[in-house]
Amino acid sequence: MSTGGDRVPAPVQVHRPGQRSETVRRANLSAILRELHLRGPSSRSELVEHTGLTRSGIRAVLGDLVAYDLVREERAASQGAPGRPSPLVRTNPHGATVLAMEIAVDSLAVGIVSLGGVVLDSERVDRPRDRFSLGETVTDLVRLVGRIRSRGGLPDTLVGSAVAVVGIVRRSDGLVRMAPNLGWHDVAFGERIREELGLRLPVAVANEADLGALAEQRRGAAVGSNHVLYISGEVGVGGGLIAAGQPFTGLAGYAGEVGHIPVNPSGTACRCGSVGCWETEVGEPALLARAGRPPGGGRAEVDAVLRDAAAGSAVALHALAEVGRWLGVGLAGLVNVLNPELIVLGGLFGRIHPYVNASLRSELDRLALQASRELVRVVPANLGVDAWLLGAAELAFEPLLADPAAWAPARTNAPATHPA
Amino acid sequence: MSTGGDRVPAPVQVHRPGQRSETVRRANLSAILRELHLRGPSSRSELVEHTGLTRSGIRAVLGDLVAYDLVREERAASQGAPGRPSPLVRTNPHGATVLAMEIAVDSLAVGIVSLGGVVLDSERVDRPRDRFSLGETVTDLVRLVGRIRSRGGLPDTLVGSAVAVVGIVRRSDGLVRMAPNLGWHDVAFGERIREELGLRLPVAVANEADLGALAEQRRGAAVGSNHVLYISGEVGVGGGLIAAGQPFTGLAGYAGEVGHIPVNPSGTACRCGSVGCWETEVGEPALLARAGRPPGGGRAEVDAVLRDAAAGSAVALHALAEVGRWLGVGLAGLVNVLNPELIVLGGLFGRIHPYVNASLRSELDRLALQASRELVRVVPANLGVDAWLLGAAELAFEPLLADPAAWAPARTNAPATHPA
Numbered sequence: 001m002s003t004g005g006d007r008v009p010a011p012v013q014v015h016r017p018g019q020r021s022e023t024v025r026r027a028n029l030s031a032i033l034r035e036l037h038l039r040g041p042s043s044r045s046e047l048v049e050h051t052g053l054t055r056s057g058i059r060a061v062l063g064d065l066v067a068y069d070l071v072r073e074e075r076a077a078s079q080g081a082p083g084r085p086s087p088l089v090r091t092n093p094h095g096a097t098v099l100a101m102e103i104a105v106d107s108l109a110v111g112i113v114s115l116g117g118v119v120l121d122s123e124r125v126d127r128p129r130d131r132f133s134l135g136e137t138v139t140d141l142v143r144l145v146g147r148i149r150s151r152g153g154l155p156d157t158l159v160g161s162a163v164a165v166v167g168i169v170r171r172s173d174g175l176v177r178m179a180p181n182l183g184w185h186d187v188a189f190g191e192r193i194r195e196e197l198g199l200r201l202p203v204a205v206a207n208e209a210d211l212g213a214l215a216e217q218r219r220g221a222a223v224g225s226n227h228v229l230y231i232s233g234e235v236g237v238g239g240g241l242i243a244a245g246q247p248f249t250g251l252a253g254y255a256g257e258v259g260h261i262p263v264n265p266s267g268t269a270c271r272c273g274s275v276g277c278w279e280t281e282v283g284e285p286a287l288l289a290r291a292g293r294p295p296g297g298g299r300a301e302v303d304a305v306l307r308d309a310a311a312g313s314a315v316a317l318h319a320l321a322e323v324g325r326w327l328g329v330g331l332a333g334l335v336n337v338l339n340p341e342l343i344v345l346g347g348l349f350g351r352i353h354p355y356v357n358a359s360l361r362s363e364l365d366r367l368a369l370q371a372s373r374e375l376v377r378v379v380p381a382n383l384g385v386d387a388w389l390l391g392a393a394e395l396a397f398e399p400l401l402a403d404p405a406a407w408a409p410a411r412t413n414a415p416a417t418h419p420a
Numbered sequence: 421m422s423t424g425g426d427r428v429p430a431p432v433q434v435h436r437p438g439q440r441s442e443t444v445r446r447a448n449l450s451a452i453l454r455e456l457h458l459r460g461p462s463s464r465s466e467l468v469e470h471t472g473l474t475r476s477g478i479r480a481v482l483g484d485l486v487a488y489d490l491v492r493e494e495r496a497a498s499q500g501a502p503g504r505p506s507p508l509v510r511t512n513p514h515g516a517t518v519l520a521m522e523i524a525v526d527s528l529a530v531g532i533v534s535l536g537g538v539v540l541d542s543e544r545v546d547r548p549r550d551r552f553s554l555g556e557t558v559t560d561l562v563r564l565v566g567r568i569r570s571r572g573g574l575p576d577t578l579v580g581s582a583v584a585v586v587g588i589v590r591r592s593d594g595l596v597r598m599a600p601n602l603g604w605h606d607v608a609f610g611e612r613i614r615e616e617l618g619l620r621l622p623v624a625v626a627n628e629a630d631l632g633a634l635a636e637q638r639r640g641a642a643v644g645s646n647h648v649l650y651i652s653g654e655v656g657v658g659g660g661l662i663a664a665g666q667p668f669t670g671l672a673g674y675a676g677e678v679g680h681i682p683v684n685p686s687g688t689a690c691r692c693g694s695v696g697c698w699e700t701e702v703g704e705p706a707l708l709a710r711a712g713r714p715p716g717g718g719r720a721e722v723d724a725v726l727r728d729a730a731a732g733s734a735v736a737l738h739a740l741a742e743v744g745r746w747l748g749v750g751l752a753g754l755v756n757v758l759n760p761e762l763i764v765l766g767g768l769f770g771r772i773h774p775y776v777n778a779s780l781r782s783e784l785d786r787l788a789l790q791a792s793r794e795l796v797r798v799v800p801a802n803l804g805v806d807a808w809l810l811g812a813a814e815l816a817f818e819p820l821l822a823d824p825a826a827w828a829p830a831r832t833n834a835p836a837t838h839p840a
Contacts, residue, residue, distance in 0.1 A: 178790070227670055251795055261757065332680075337757065366694060369588065372672075
């Protein structure tokens with residue numbers, strides 16, 4: 001059984017303001033591979049149109065990418081007849097893969113995802129909301145990866161790995177600064193899981209909602225939108241931002257922590273020690289309490305509230321409308337600050353969207369500045385439970401996409417030649 | 421007297437992912453000119469270090485920039501002795517200039533600013549806070565520009581113009597969507613003032629706090645900080661954001677409108693029609709009301725509160741501390757959402773900083789997430805009353821800085837050869 005066969009990256013080239021020709025060549029490889037990874041199969045003409053490279057430039061880049069086995073080009077049935085459709089270029093789904101992982105409040109998941117974003121294999125388990133020790137979580141994840149390995153090992157083409165964690169994560173080194181629902185403080189989780197899995201590749205770590213935002217923007221409800229606010233409800237409220245097409249991380253990676261925006265100083269105490277944080281009004285416990293159900297009842301009780309609402313229960317409908325109203329209050333402030341094009345409601349908020357939509361919108365209309373309000377759309381997420389896993393996959397692919405040339409040579413080396 | 425002599429730009433080159441060699445040459449011109457504009461005089465070695473270009477690349481770029489008369493290079497006193505200091509390269513302060521303008525709630529200003537950010541000439545007048553008609557404001561600005569013209573005309577090297585407006589401005593075309601303190605709705609102010617001034621150059625328009633943020637980050641309290649939140653108090657509260665070193669504008673340019681974040685649903689009515697917006701707790705009227713003074717008293721009354729506070733008045737000190745506390749409440753949410761490196765307090769907030777600092781920090785400590793809280797510093801702005809004017813100048817220089825080569829040929833043409 002393969003222990004990984006993962007490639008160790010060359011240092012990623014820094015693109016400084018003054019660019020040299022080799023830097024340009026590598027930037028072009030990156031631009032084309034990223035285009036194919038995100039848009040799917042494309043003709044050469046489409047690549048010319050979308051990247052601004054010349055036809056001869058595209059030809060050279062594709063030659064390299066095909067040689068690296070990252071890209072395949074279909075041959076046209078016959079040569080050069082005018083008007084004939086251009087042969088399609090596509091990523092090789094087995095040319096590069098990543099190991100994506102997810103640690104949510106009540107579930108764990110792992111998956112092998114291909115260049116192009118296809119989940120080739122995955123495992124997902126629910127967990128009760130007890131606080132598991134770090135060791136237990138590691139053991140559970142290793143077991144899930146083991147199931148994938150038992151079906152044929154990790155691919156030899158593994159180029160990266162990343163994990164989505166419900167916590168505040170320092171982007172520079174993946175340190176989980178705080179994950180209240182897991183009971184973690186300052187956990188170097190990437191290094192820990194890397195060792196336990198016997199991977200040579202580093203394992204990137206990021207906040208689950210940041211990765212949800214990335215996934216929805218690249219492959220979900222926010223494709224084509226460059227200014228996105230993604231919020232996801234569970235016990236707390238997570239948020240992730242895309243600004244000008246790029247993840248907005250803030251100084252250290254903590255941006256988007258919307259759950260503790262003060263919205264109601266005369267409200268209820270928050271588990272963070274403050275009063276009237278947004279999540280005290282819109283989190284799952286707030287919904288359940290408003291609906292007269294046990295606040296810690298979890299997903300089963302939320303399902304019950306949704307069933308009641310569907311059956312016309314006034315209590316359930318009022319509880320959902322109140323959550324919608326407070327969603328609108330917090331979103332109004334965020335719309336004013338961020339002027340987003342799209343708000344994507346994930347997790348709990350995606351599930352309750354049909355019942356909160358009216359009160360949410362009405363509060364947005366009342367509180368947000370009109371100029372920004374009239375530009376923003378609010379939609380439910382559409383990647384379902386795999387959003388965070390797909391976001392982790394995108395993060396894990398990033399070094400390859402940023403500089404394919406730095407990775408390709410590593411491919412021909414046996415893993416053992418790399419330092420662990 | 422010159423009517424302007426301003427240059428009309430060639431279309432700005434779009435830098436697409438796949439770059440060609442002419443694009444690279446122009447990008448290098450841009451990188452070096454920007455470097456000199458922002459950092460001031462530099463040696464060739466420093467330019468190598470800061471831009472990543474080779475020595476020979478720097479030589480070629482400087483040759484072009486000197487030929488364009490945008491840059492000057494001092495000759496070394498003697499040739500090539502090892503250890504001898506490298507000759508300094510600097511922008512030519514008369515090589516390119518911009519006309520910057522500012523429309524604040526209670527003042528107007530105009531200035532001629534040189535490449536390198538030096539104010540060569542300026543005019544500023546206070547106005548009462550009455551609502552002037554659009555026509556009166558235009559007339560007043562034209563009069564201020566006339567005073568500069570009467571001292572020798574606008575420079576022949578004018579390459580741009582921009583105006584900072586206390587309003588919500590669409591970035592794409594400078595339409596002032598709403599400026600409640602001016603009574604404006606959907607005013608195409610840039611085109612209007614361009615015609616009145618007889619300029620051929622377009623006049624860019626932007627929100628005053630966005631430009632305050634830009635100026636403080638390029639030349640003031642936030643130099644060296646890449647994730648900046650600038651907030652400025654007047655009657656209302658303005659905000660501007662810098663993310664990853666770049667202005668964060670949101671979809672249309674409306675980002676940073678922090679004044680109407682809902683912070684206190686059980687608070688007081690806001691002039692926007694809502695209740696408990698941040699500015700109802702921290703704006704100038706809130707400070708004056710808390711200090712027992714007429715809320716509409718303006719700057720003179722604020723001065724009185726500050727004098728009272730300096731003399732130890734408990735009422736004044738308490739009023740200021742309360743404003744500080746509410747500043748902290750709103751900033752806590754913004755720190756959680758944005759994870760900034762630096763918060764810059766401008767306008768009223770800069771003036772009251774010594775008196776609000778303690779309560780502001782204590783509230784930030786209590787309400788913001790620790791991971792983000794411990795990374796952020798709060799400082800007063802340091803560009804004084806000229807911050808918005810300097811920000812307008814930076815905006816006006818942007819087309820030249822983005823593509824110096826597109827501007828230089830226009831320089832040798834007589835203005836009359838350009839369509840107005």
